[in-house]
Amino acid sequence: MAFPSLPAILSERQLSAAELSGDDAAASTAAQLRLYAWMHLARRTDNRILELFRQGLIKGTVTGGQGNEGLIVPLTLLADKAHDVTCFSHRDLGGHLIWSGHLCEHLNQYFANADSPTRAREGNIHHGDPVNRSLPMISHLGVMLSNVIGLTDAQCRAGHRPVGFTFFGDGGSSTGDVHESMNLAALLGLPVLFVIENNHYAYSTPEAEQYAAHTALYQRAAGYGIEGRQIDATDALGAATAFADAIATVRDSGRPMLVEVNTLRLRGHAAYDTCDYLKPGESDGFFAADPLPKFRAQLVAAGQTAAVEALETELNTFIETCIKHSLAVARPTADVDALLADVYAPPAAPLPWQPEPATAKPLNFAQAINAALRKVLTERPESLVLGQDIATYGGAFKVTDGLLADFGRSRVFNTPLAESACTGYAIGLALGGHRPIEEFQFSDFVTEAATQITLNAATYHFRAGAQVPVVFRLPTGGGLTFGSFHSQELDSFLLSMPGIKALYPSTPQDAFNAVLAAYEDNNPVLLFEHKALYRAVKAPVAFDPNYREVWRPRHLARGDFATVVTYGQMVGLAEQATAYFRDEYEVDFDLFDLRALNPLPLDAIKASLARTHRLIVLHEGRRTHGFGAELVAQLTEEFFFDLEAPPLRIASLDMPVPFAPELEEAFRPTLDKITTAIADWIG
Template sequence: MNFDRKDYPNDVLLHLYQGLLKPRLIEEKMLILLRQGKVSKWFSGIGQEAISVGSTLALNPDEYILPLHRNLGVFTGRNIPLDRLFAQWQGKTTGFTKGRDRSFHFGTNEHHIVGMISHLGPQLAVADGIALADVLDKKPAITVTYSGDGGASEGDFHEALNVAAVWQLPVIFIIENNGYGLSTPSNEQFRFKCFIDKGPAYGMEAVQVDGNNVLEVYDTVKRLAEDMRQNPRPVLLEALTFRMRGHEEASGTKYVPQELFEEWAQKDPVENYEKWLLQEGILDEEARMRFRETIKREIEEGLKVADAVPMPTASLEEEVADMYRPFEPDASLQLAMGNGQPATDKRYVDAISDALRQSMEKYPELVLMGQDIADYGGVFKVTEGFVAQFGKGRVRNTPLCESAIVGAALGLSIKGKKAMMEMQFADFVTCGFNQIVNNLAKSHYRWGQNADVVVRMPTGAGSAAGPFHSQSNEAWFTHTPGLKVVFPSNPHDAKGLLNAAIEDPNPVIFFEHKMLYRSISAPVPDAYYTTPIGKAALAREGSDMSIITYGMGVHWATQLAEELSLDCDILDLRTLLPWDEEAVRATVKKTGRVILFHEDTLTGGIGGELAAWIAEHCFEHLDGPVQRVASLDTAIPFAPPLEKQFLPVQRLRERVEKLMAY
């Protein structure tokens, strides 16, 4: 192995040596503790330390790194106290996730590290968002993120690289090419020979290094970083290496030919660098032993502190509270309908546009992202004219890559910005589903990082658009703790709730029924205001029956009530997570007859949850069985007669008449 010291002084070379040695000695200790049952799982990076150590030490301390589970050298290179690392691995409260997640599944803004989730690929797009924040702030900084060769087969890899290339984001994508994805060799993962072949196809520079040569990694990343800070762009950096142990210790290594271990053992990054330092007289035997003993003492002291910490005591209140970042909205900004404030008649779509515009003015850190939302103004023209007022930096057209943009929104949040991401149609959210339910929703619970993100979702049927542009999929998200789910039914609430969603530092999935955009209008206050999330409202008041609904269901129910002269409550939930238990309880207690009504399909819809809650908490107030009315349990058909049958409007009439006669 050839080590070219160039002009690096001895103290830098020795610093790299200590950086290599610490994760190796920690790993050797962890493997002992694993056999003793004191650590539950371990992903070894032995043989690959030079990549994480060399790249980390080449960066400025305030530049973000997004590592994987074989990058212990990132965490030690950022000088994270070992007692906290060990407590993290043991599931102790003094770890970074309070015992809620394991190994390197955590982040720490103090050390500018954002750890992985088990799905591997999504963190690459988060790196895009962090780098975008630096670009918008004109900060000369880079972001580094890692992928294994196996994880690079995921669609998130392609999306993240493509976005970074299109937006010229200063991200170094380090591919640790160790030949295996768990037990699957490279020739069963991909057909190309080298990852650097991918770079030109994305329009980005690609560089290959010996991933076992810490000095080569350090020098390459340092050189690239210095240039990228002044000339922002992404770079793909392939680091050739080998995994000397199993994917994780329980998996073993029987699937790997023995000759590969023999070959790569000769390229051990620690032993080779140490040998070179000794030969060059940069390191002597006394210093070698002193470094080792110092690190071993630090390890034992860290373990002693971590071992003394008891396992967490389960607290119901704390577990529930930590799903969301605490937030108390400004009550002075909350306006009810008809409050006498200057107002203008606005359509639903105009109210949403008004909210976005005023929020952009109120929050200079707010960034809007979505397909065709810039010059074109979005397919529903919600952001028409925004580029002229706010510029393309903050109103950003995106490639067709929902997962990457949701991930980038989280990255912006990590850097203290707000993000609104528009799904062109709610149906397309499936392509970004993992980022929403596993990254946005769990981030605060896992390591205290809120996701200040709003995902706008044009939804619903009625336009004969078929199975892929008409779905009502809100129930997917009402089942996901950590999210807030909002669905306004009128222009006043559309503006107020969207402002509230952007103001809220937690992730909000904001549904907008497409058929309401231009079909209804109402007085909407001209000034900025908010409508409280989590509070229902009565759209109609009566005493004979309660129809609990939201979105388009409010209008269908109101129309039927007027046709039949029903003396009924129509409760507009407005927020589906968290939904307003007290408002539901009050209307059930008042009328004793309840219909739960929504456009979403029947099975698994939120109506089932509400029905169960009413049966459990309000049974003594009921004068008849709780009824559910919803769309058919089928996909949404295209032809208008089929769509009409699918939707629940006619079935509502039948159920109302049945319940009134009960």
């Protein structure tokens, strides 16, 4: 069913400062009417959405942009929709309407029908248009700024002259991600306009209870060495002129800017907001400053009454026609298979790697990863390597040693101590055609970026059909007396969230292969690298044309007594333990190195369990809620009645990782504890 025809004035989604203030009176009037038309469309649509919500035709809730039109409409009209980058926030329906798409598409999103942009998988304002560089927001305030920074940098690297637009409120200005992102953009020198939508309330909390400083929020810009400005969005024409100048300054200078915009929230935080926290008569002041009627009065005073009324009539009719159209769209079908299929981006074709190095060289685990990173940087121009101290210093474990000298700072670069923003930045680069590889100094620090990895990178494809090919390298594991905050196994913690893949190699060759396999995947991939393996042994490493086999378990030994499944550093201990039982007791085990933690291709292991009827799972993570529990569950739910003994789980104790060597040894699986546990189990 075709969408209703657009009113002619909505066919133009662009505005220039010259049009608004030029010598051509007719052009200036046309530009002002265009600005008013989009403001009226946004306000009327927001009001109708609220009414439809109260009628029960829209579910969830709605967060209206009534009063914010003097900010978002002129700014979006002034943006270059062919190259700029944005992520609109809760009060920015007008921006969505202008940036791309038909009104019906946006209404479909609110109705959560079968034709909604997110296929009814996200609610209300949580949509975007990643293909056209409008990123869909999540509710965690501040985290989207760094995604915009990364995608803006990708546009710059592609030779464009973009501006990135980020939006956050006075409440959101207190979040750490906002500060991390402004510092990162200033450090990298990227053309990003940080816009504070200051409506003076964070839900019900007034400014006086949000921050102690009595200076204006835009003055925080000085702390990052960037320019700060203030704009009054209750004056639509004045705001348009001010935004035009700010955008031109950012575009021409290539530097970020912080703009604090005085704006309004006329309908409370959301549809359910009673606004009973306002002082008596306070809302009267809000409505008195409403930019829409003020702008309308200006146009009427300029002799445009007939034109304004004609526009309003045409737009109101158009809105009602679109509402009827979207209400008639079918409800979504709960096709579970289709939903599950979209959690991950489709499999990628193998990249055309050069068959080098063809001759095997003895390398340790760290050197193998370095060699793989060199191969990626040499053969793949879209690749980037970033992380803390990975450039000149070569990383905390020297895994990236020498890469900066050979590939330059544009491809291999340090990031500040801001894991969340830097990870969001990597996600933005991935959305813009790059394939970044980010190193965390220790996997423990990934908790600082958990939202970016698990709720942004991992959900983009399901929510918006966007691919996020990024690799997160995580030095992990204990045994080196590094204590609680540098030794944890976080695999089960991260992989409890859908949309992430993970590899955990145990040999230098598998480490080399894992880098290539993870790099070419179109999904975010966690690459766990056990620190104790970095320099444990050397082994021959060469380019393996079957490198993708790292996504499947490796069969290390054949036996009939029990199936043993393990991964990471525990593989070596499992080999020693099973060899002991073979030599001393003539008991043979079927031993598997899992290698891939997600997805879990367990066919070979299931075939083994069907033959042995006994299962042992060994892993370094803590026992309770550890990854071994998932393995046992998946394997035994199919073979429960065939098992001849209860599954044996060997894991670390349920406590923080202790520091002293004696205490850490008591915490983790060791060869003695593994053999004792198996012996007791055998009975």
